[in-house]
Amino acid sequence: AKQCGxxxxxxxxxxxxxxxLQKIELIKDLRQAITxxxxxxxxxxxxxxxxxxxxxxxxxxxxxxxxxxIAPDQFIRFAEESGQIVQIGAWVIEEAKYALxxxxxxxxxxxxxxxxxxxxxxxxxQGNTCDFLSSLLTTFCEPEQGKNGxxxxxxxxxxxxxxxxxxxxLLGFREKGIQVALDDFGTGYSSLAYxxxxxxxxxxxxxxxxxxxxxxxxxxxxxxxxISMAHKLNMSVIAEGxxxxxxxxxxxxxxxxxxxxYYFSKPILLGEALTYCQDKQLK
Ligand code: C2E
Ligand code: CA
Ligand code: CA
Ligand code: CA
Numbered sequence: 001a002k003q004c005g006x007x008x009x010x011x012x013x014x015x016x017x018x019x020x021l022q023k024i025e026l027i028k029d030l031r032q033a034i035t036x037x038x039x040x041x042x043x044x045x046x047x048x049x050x051x052x053x054x055x056x057x058x059x060x061x062x063x064x065x066x067x068x069x070i071a072p073d074q075f076i077r078f079a080e081e082s083g084q085i086v087q088i089g090a091w092v093i094e095e096a097k098y099a100l101x102x103x104x105x106x107x108x109x110x111x112x113x114x115x116x117x118x119x120x121x122x123x124x125x126q127g128n129t130c131d132f133l134s135s136l137l138t139t140f141c142e143p144e145q146g147k148n149g150x151x152x153x154x155x156x157x158x159x160x161x162x163x164x165x166x167x168x169x170l171l172g173f174r175e176k177g178i179q180v181a182l183d184d185f186g187t188g189y190s191s192l193a194y195x196x197x198x199x200x201x202x203x204x205x206x207x208x209x210x211x212x213x214x215x216x217x218x219x220x221x222x223x224x225x226x227i228s229m230a231h232k233l234n235m236s237v238i239a240e241g242x243x244x245x246x247x248x249x250x251x252x253x254x255x256x257x258x259x260x261x262y263y264f265s266k267p268i269l270l271g272e273a274l275t276y277c278q279d280k281q282l283k
Contacts (some may be wrong), residue, residue: 026075027078027079027082029064030075030078030079034109036270038063038065039062039063039092040061041092042058043103043268044056044057045273047258047259047260047264048257048258049257054258055151056113057113057114057116057267058078058083058092058113058115060072060088060092060116062075072109079121081242086118086121089117092116093140097140099270100112102270105274106274107264112150113151114181116153117152117153119154121146122158122165122166140176142241148178150179153182153183154181154183155182155184156183156184156194158186159194160194170198171198180202181204182195182202183206185204186206186208186209195235196233200235202258203234203235204239205240205256206240206241207276210241210247211241213247215245219249223254223256227251227254227255228255231255238256238257238261239251239256240261241260241261242259242263244263
């Protein structure tokens with residue numbers, strides 16, 4: 001039994017080392033990724049209750065020269081740990097700005113682009129906060145751009161660990177006409193007090209809840225409650241991960257304002273986004 005335990009420990013520490021080495025290697029590879037142009041963005045349509053596209057969410061992809069396509073869940077947290085997310089995030093904003101111009105030419109000026117922003121980008125830890133924020137704000141606040149087309153998606157986690165600079169960043173968004181969406185809503189522990197303090201424009205119901213809508217009554221009442229609460233607080237609701245007609249019907253019934261998911265479209269390249277059929281009306 002003792003031998004067996006020791007083997008388990010050995011195997012465990014070996015696995016840990018493998019994970020650690022992989023992480024170190026990824027962080028090393030991330031250094032070249034921007035200069036080698038290995039990142040690109042894909043865009044997922046967000047539709048209103050009539051099925052009309054009103055926004056696109058920008059999602060990053062990493063085409064690694066040897067490892068192939070790497071999903072953000074596999075590298076964003078490492079980029080956050082190493083601080084590289086600051087540089088990557090700045091690239092995302094630049095790219096999103098370019099995409100917004102193209103998308104507006106195709107869809108009109110009311111369309112928006114929604115960008116995921118890591119807490120690290122908004123907080124003070126790296127000392128780069130002002131750079132990021134000022135570049136973000138100037139990027140999206142040129143007078144000729146008219147109505148601001150940017151939605152910043154943040155996570156609940158951010159609201160609970162607010163430092164002074166993040167707080168003022170969030171308040172600054174409002175002045176500049178940038179909208180804020182609270183991502184992954186329902187997975188964290190944010191209280192209503194946090195949300196009410198920061199003038200959040202959208203709550204995004206996490207896909208784990210949307211996907212249980214078909215069969216779990218607890219999920220049904222949760223979605224219903226989130227939507228009615230959000231509306232009472234003057235926020236709109238975006239449901240993510242909508243895959244089936246059944247989920248769609250329930251969300252529409254409960255008054256959900258915007259919908260996003262494979263039912264409508266997977267995230268697509270900019271060229272495809274520009275021609276994505278925008279009049280796919282709901283019945
Ligand atoms: P998220 O912001 O919650 O994005 C939604 C994720 O759900 C995306 O995964 C999207 O492709 C996926 N999704 C959309 N519709 C469906 C559906 O109907 N079914 C299923 N099963 N999945 C769906 P993705 O693109 O792999 O991104 C994962 C996470 O990585 C994002 O979660 C976000 O937290 C992060 N991320 C992506 N791009 C960026 C970025 O540019 N910056 C930062 N900081 N984080 C990013
Ligand atoms: Ca998001
Ligand atoms: Ca989510
Ligand atoms: Ca997420």
